[in-house]
Amino acid sequence: MADRIKQFFVQIGDLSYFAAHFFREAFKRPFEFKELLRQCYQMGNRSLVLVGVTGFIIGLVLTLQSRPTLIQFGAVSWMPNMVGISIVREIGPVITALICAGRIASGIGAELGSMRVTEQIDAMEVSGTNPFKYLVVTRMLATTLMLPLLVVFGDLVALYGSALVENLKGDVSFQLYFNTVFDALEFGDLVPATIKSFFFGFTIGLVGCFKGYYSDKGTAGVGYAANTAVVVSSLLLFVVDFIAVFVSDIFYEL
Amino acid sequence: MEAQQMALENNTNGTAGKGSRKAVIKIKDAYKSFGDNHVLNGFNMVLYEGENLVVMGKSGSGKSVMIKCLVGLMQPDRGYVEVMGREISTLDQKTLDELRSDIGFLFQGSALYDSMTVRENLEFPMRRHQKKLGDFSDTTSLVMEALENVGLAHAIDLMPSELSGGMKRRVALARTLILKPKIILYDEPTSGLDPIxxxxxxxxxxxxxxxxxxSSLIITHDVDCARVISERMILLVDGINYAEGSYNELSQSTDPKVEAFFKK
Amino acid sequence: MAKTALENLKLGIFVVLGTALLLFAAYLIGNRQNMFGKTFPLSASFKNANGLQTGNNVRFSGINVGTVSKIEMINDTTIMVHMIIEENMLEQIKKDAIVTIGSDGLVGSMLVNIVPGKGDVPYVKPGDELESYSRIATQDMLSTLNVTNENAALLTSDLLKVTQSLIRGKGTLGRLLNDTLMASDLQHTIANLKQTSMQANTAISELNQMIESVDFEKSAAGVLLSDSLSAEKLRNIILNLENSSIQIDKMTQDLNAVVGDVKDGKGAFNYLATDTLFVKRLDETLQHIEQGTERFNENMEALKHNFLTRGYFRKLERQKKKDEKQMQQQSQ
Structure with a gap:
């Protein structure tokens, strides 16, 4: 038991070291710009459909589920406000991040894990390319930069899904719906959510790269790396979310 | 045991004494352990310019660890490692990278980058070593030349997953050669391949x-490979250079630990 | 290479679209807070900000035209509210416009209303301070309503008590309202009184006639008076008369008491006032009594002066003097 607790703290320490290493390397030349673009494409564009479908269904279901209650209270006209705020502030970023943790963190974990196992990382280092820079920094930057965009995209699709339900069931025009949503939203909703998304992206990249980069020898290690990358990053996302809510509370008295 | 050790040293001194060949790699008293597993226990080795040296040892005897210490992928716990007159542990990242461009490394499992084509794989080492190559614009001809050397010019736009094990190994070799290294380190070049x-x-x-x-340093446990290619051999047993000599000398040794390598 | 270029193109489209979306959303939100576009400042001072916050809407004639940019505490009774207003409103808002703080619906957020003035005055200039009017906000309204409610509740409970005691027949009014028997008794009593007084009246007028007839027929009276029997009879009559007058006196007193009772009971008065017939009767009765008493007085005076009875009165006077003398002697 004591060993497990120790292991936990060792992991946290290693992860922090890894993050520090990232910041040391990220701002040092040479920049692997081409690889960054490639990774951005892999993580951004390739996740679009997944995020879009998830967002659409979430918006749809959230609206369908809360309609009866709001009707009971006679507050069904507040639906755009409620759904809009909850999606932009919390559900959009968290769902998108979780989806990406499943897709991206496991992908990175498996990819880097197998590269480590087949000595590709060593080969890279020997051929004069810093593998940390080439593999880790680009991926972490890519997730950090792409996730906010995915979140915005996911939010929009989710709101569209919600508007669709309101339009069909409640005869609310799209214009009225989005007008109401943007009336209800404030910078205090959008800004913390966007900043939070950057941290979500960073967390996903960090855990995925960490687990893959230091994966143990052997193919079993690759599977383990991919698996733990998803579990740890999902868990860490909620911790980050928790912290983010507290911090944004300070800046925006909500 | 004692006598043999002496003989080895004499031999080493004798070769050096000829003055005909310069040492490009020196390892003195290298120690490396992973926990309780002492992989290197005072290993000594010298590689002379232009020679083919085979280091033989059982799996897990620390051959790969030793070879990785040479390119700075690992650091020995103790000991002196010198490549081309430079002590590896004292070099900064930039000089180490420059030095590495003179060392080719053929990895055990080929270690081709899965996400890149053969061409990109070969181009990859050139990314950071433009200075050495001079004109960078003509990468294609360099890639072609390297591929022709290994007889795989037609595979230039294939992905590694589309290649057979032997082809992968040859592409990896081509990648190792692309920077025209002075020293090539082979980590089990024939492992996982059929005899042909x-x-x-x-x-x-x-x-x-x-x-x-x-100059080539070949690490293997394949006796046939050693016989064909070796000019000189070092047997790595229990973390030390247990025996040293030509293939013929060693294959006739009566030492049981040496004999164990050559038994069929 | 061609593949990478295509990937980069797609990535570029995604990044540009995503960023544009984010910026557009930010613009839309900011637009509602008048962060972009040309604006000008206005201000107004209030005694109470009523929970107004920066960012709350400013409405001019019900249209959102700006937001509250700053709320500044000048001193403990003056709060300066700074607003930013869309620039095109410069040609709409006049200097006599009045600024109030209100709320958007019963549960909505606070907002600032600019109510256009009626006068023909120039338009506002940027930075102007407009007049404010601290209208009763919902909160105040509710608190006032609360007090009213409490009062109403008190009133209702009192009313309930009154009604209950009325039903139970407490108090004069209650008794009057409930005890129909008593009311009819009272009516009876007064009717009896009237009858009695009328009878007394007739009796006295008869007596009067008799005395007059005595006066007219002197011979008969002489016979009658010389006759001791007749005198005796006359004395009896007078005695009876006295008795009846005492009784009348007593009755009058009783009546007085009844009337006093009626007066004491506030409710009873009300009841009596509505029953005009009853009052009329009572009035008549009293008049009769008065008349009767008056005539009786006259009769008595006539009796005194009558020679037949003069002796008797003198005798009475002497007796009285004698009694007084005796009283004086006794006291001496």
Missing amino acids: TAKEIIELMRSIQKKYGT
Whole structure:
């Protein structure tokens, strides 16, 4: 038991070291710009459909589920406000991040894990390319930069899904719906959510790269790396979310 | 045991004493352990310019660890490692990278980058070593030349997953050669290959050595490979250079630990 | 290479679209807070900000035209509210416009209303301070309503008590309202009184006639008076008369008491006032009594002066003097 607790703290320490290493390397030349673009494409564009479908269904279901209650209270006209705020502030970023943790963190974990196992990382280092820079920094930057965009995209699709339900069931025009949503939203909703998304992206990249980069020898290690990358990053996302809510509370008295 | 050790040292001194060949790699009293597993226990080795040195040892005897210490992928716990007159542990990242461009490293499992085509794989080492190559614009001809050397010019736009094990090994060899290194380190070049393909690879290694006059350090547990390619051999047993000599000398040794390697 | 270029193109489209979306959303939100576009400042001072916050809407004639940019505490009774207003409103808002703080619906957020003035005055200039009017906000309204409610509740409970005691027949009014028997008794009593007084009246008028007839027929009276029997009879009559007058006196007193009772009971008065017939009767009765008493007085005076009875009165006077003398002697 004591060993497990120790292991936990060792992991946290290693992860922090890894993050520090990232910041040391990220701002040092040479920049692997081409690889960054490639990774951005892999993580951004390739996740679009997944995020879009998830967002659409979430918006749809959230609206369908809360309609009866709001009707009971006679507050069904507040639906755009409620759904809009909850999606932009919390559900959009968290769902998108979780989806990406499943897709991206496991992908990175498996990819880097197998590269480590087949000595590709060593080969890279020997051929004069810093593998940390080439593999880790680009991926972490890519997730950090792409996730906010995915979140915005996911939010929009989710709101569209919600508007669709309101339009069909409640005869609310799209214009009225989005007008109401943007009336209800404030910078205090959008800004913390966007900043939070950057941290979500960073967390996903960090855990995925960490687990893959230091994966143990052997193919079993690759599977383990991919698996733990998803579990740890999902868990860490909620911790980050928790912290983010507290911090944004300070800046925006909500 | 004692006598043999003496003989080895004499031999080493004797070769050096000839003055005909310069040492490009020196390892003195290298120690490396992973926890309680002492992999290197005071290992000594010298590689002379232009020679083919085979280091033989059982799996897990620390051969790979030793070779990785040479390119700075690992650091020995103690001991002196010198490559081309430079002590590895004292170099900064930039000088180490420059030095590495003179060292080719053929990895055990080929270690081709899965996400890149053969061409990109070969181009990859050139990314950071433009200075050495001079004109960078003509990468294609360099890639073609390297691929022709290994007889795989037609595979230039294939992905590694589309290649057979032997082809992968040859592409990896081509990638190792692309920077025209002075020293090539081979980590189990024939492992996982059928005997015929292994033979092809060994032939390729010999032709390359003749063509470019490189010094080669070959790590293997394959006796056939050692017999064909070795000019000199070192047996790595229990973390030390247990025995040293030509293939013929060692294969006739009566030491049980040495004999164990050559038993069929 | 061609593949990478295509990937980069797609990535570029995604990044540009995503960023544009984010910026557009930010613009839309900011637009509602008048962060972009040309604006000008206005201000107004209030005694109470009523929970107004920066960012709350400013409405001019019900249209959102700006937001509250700053709320500044000048001193403990003056709060300066700074607003930013869309620039095109410069040609709409006049200097006599009045600024109030209100709320958007019963549960909505606070907002600032600019109510256009009626006068023909120039338009506002940027930075102007407008007049404010601290209208009763919902909160105040509710608190006032609360007090009213409490009062109403008190009133209702009192009313309930009154009604209950009325039903139970407490108090004069209650008794009057409930005890129909008593009311009819009272009516009876007064009717009896009237009858009695009328009878007394007739009796006295008869007596009067008799005395007059005595006066007219002197011979008969002489016979009658010389006759001791007749005198005796006359004395009896007078005695009876006295008795009846005492009784009348007593009755009058009783009546007085009844009337006093009626007066004491506030409710009873009300009841009596509505029953005009009853009052009329009572009035008549009293008049009769008065008349009767008056005539009786006259009769008595006439009796005194009558020679037949003069002796008797003198005798009475002497007796009285004698009694007084005796009283004086006794006291001496």
